Amino acid sequence: MPDIRHRVGIAAPQHRVYETLSTKDGLAEFWTKAEGDPEVGGKLSFFFGDPAPSAVMEIAELSPNERVQWRCVGGPPEWVGTTVTFDLKDSGEETVLLFTHGDWREPVEFMHHCSTKWATFLIGLRSGLEGGAFTAFPDDTKISGSWR
Amino acid sequence: MPDIRHRVGIAAPQHRVYETLSTKDGLAEFWTKAEGDPEVGGKLSFFFGDPAPSAVMEIAELSPNERVQWRCVGGPPEWVGTTVTFDLKDSGEETVLLFTHGDWREPVEFMHHCSTKWATFLIGLRSGLEGGAFTAFPDDTKISGSWR
Numbered sequence: 275m276p277d278i279r280h281r282v283g284i285a286a287p288q289h290r291v292y293e294t295l296s297t298k299d300g301l302a303e304f305w306t307k308a309e310g311d312p313e314v315g316g317k318l319s320f321f322f323g324d325p326a327p328s329a330v331m332e333i334a335e336l337s338p339n340e341r342v343q344w345r346c347v348g349g350p351p352e353w354v355g356t357t358v359t360f361d362l363k364d365s366g367e368e369t370v371l372l373f374t375h376g377d378w379r380e381p382v383e384f385m386h387h388c389s390t391k392w393a394t395f396l397i398g399l400r401s402g403l404e405g406g407a408f409t410a411f412p413d414d415t416k417i418s419g420s421w422r
Numbered sequence: 423m424p425d426i427r428h429r430v431g432i433a434a435p436q437h438r439v440y441e442t443l444s445t446k447d448g449l450a451e452f453w454t455k456a457e458g459d460p461e462v463g464g465k466l467s468f469f470f471g472d473p474a475p476s477a478v479m480e481i482a483e484l485s486p487n488e489r490v491q492w493r494c495v496g497g498p499p500e501w502v503g504t505t506v507t508f509d510l511k512d513s514g515e516e517t518v519l520l521f522t523h524g525d526w527r528e529p530v531e532f533m534h535h536c537s538t539k540w541a542t543f544l545i546g547l548r549s550g551l552e553g554g555a556f557t558a559f560p561d562d563t564k565i566s567g568s569w570r
Contacts (some may be wrong), residue, residue, distance in 0.1 A: 276425065278542075281534035283566030367568045372534050386520050387427035388435055393428075393541030397565060418431030420515045 278375040280388040282396045283368040286403040288339045291369045294403065295342045295360045304399040306411040317347065322411050322422070329353060352384050371396065390417050426523040426537040429543045433517040436487045436550040439517045442551065443490045443508045452547040454559040466493065470570070477501060500532050503530050519544065538565050 284291055294300030298318070301308040308419035310318040314336050330348030334357065335341055342360040346353040347396075361372040373396055378385050394417065398409030409415050432439055437458070457475075458466040462484050467475035478496030482505065483489055490508040494501045506536055507570040508522040515528030525532050542565065544559030557563050 276427075277529065278427070278537070279424075279529055279534040280538040281531060281569075282518050282538060283564070283568055285567055288424070309535070320508075365568055368566065370531075370566075372531060374435060374534075381425065381427055383518075383520060386427040386522075389537065389543045390428040390430060390544065397536065397542070397563065400565065415545065417548065418429070418516065418518075419433055420431055420513055 275352065276377070276381040276385060278373075278380040278385065278392055280370065280371075280389075280393055280396050282371050282373075282400045283365065284371060284403050285368050288362050288364055288369045291362055291371060291399075292339045292342070294399065295362075296336055302403060302410065304408050304410055305395050318344070321350075331358065339394045348364040350384065351376065352380075352382060355379075371399075374403060387421055423524065424529040424533060425520075426525040426526070426533065426540055428519075428537075428541055430519050430521075430548045431513065432454075432519060432548045432551050433516050436510050436512055436517045438551060439519060439537055439547075440487045440490070442547065450558065452550060452556050452558055462570040466492070467496075479506065481531070496544050498532070500526065500528075500530060503527075504555055510556050535569055537567065 294304060298308040298312055306345045307319045307321040310316060312318055312333060314333050316333050318331050320329045322328040328349055329346060331344035332347045334345045335343035340362055344358045356375060356377045359374045363370050377390060394409055394415035402408030428548045438544055442452060446456040455469040456466045458464060460466055460481060462481050464481050466479050468477045470476040476497055477494060479492035480495045482493045483491035488510055492506045504523060507522045511518050522542060540558055542563035549556045550556030
């Protein structure tokens with residue numbers, strides 16, 4: 275099935291990257307406002323300016339310092355049923371984050387958009403954890419005038 | 423087969439985006455230095471700081487203002503045999519560029535890296551054509567300390 279994949283290398287300790295990906299404060303710092311239960315089996319709702327959440331993720335796996343995995347259970351119809359996985363490892367020089375937003379049913383135009391958009395958030399994650407600026411919503415990098 | 427996909431919306435005429443993607447000057451402006459024959463059946467070599475080209479693309483299709491497609495015939499082993507396609511359309515509000523670097527044999531870590539890296543060049547293409555800065559090599563956006 276079609277997957278979105280990305281890789282960034284981050285000059286920050288693996289536990290610091292994991293903390294950002296596994297806590298509501300960290301997720302808000304690099305992606306967007308999160309509410310709910312961030313433990314395995316819990317659900318996190320993510321907000322992009324609307325009163326209703328734009329996406330709801332069930333926490334499928336938390337392997338400390340190594341993996342965060344979500345299953346999308348609410349949000350855009352194209353997202354429901356997909357999985358989002360953040361895998362971390364130490365390359366010896368930096369923390370490598372391998373990202374996969376997998377199991378899309380079809381490689382629709384919205385998937386192309388989300389791929390580019392995830393890149394912006396992950397590059398912002400790298401920047402923020404290295405002492406620069408994060409690029410979380412609503413200060414996210416714009417990639418289209420008509421699609422958010 | 424695994425594919426890299428991206429989408430950007432650009433506030434520039436479709437023919438201007440096509441010109442950037444189909445000429446050596448345009449490619450140098452947003453990606454990197456290109457040498458060779460940019461016509462269908464010709465080959466373009468792309469340079470990233472080394473005397474030898476890092477990638478060689480055969481021009482598979484040029485549909486004016488609508489599509490540029492390459493077949494990779496030299497460069498990283500993982501790239502050889504893959505195709506790179508830039509599809510353009512007018513959304514009514516902007517020029518939409520759908521990008522596909524398709525037909526990877528395996529979703530290797532290098533593919534994750536290239537996906538994020540293509541995003542940076544396409545976001546730079548958008549920026550440059552809208553009057554901001556391009557982010558071509560060697561002024562490209564860094565996404566890892568250890569991988570270029």
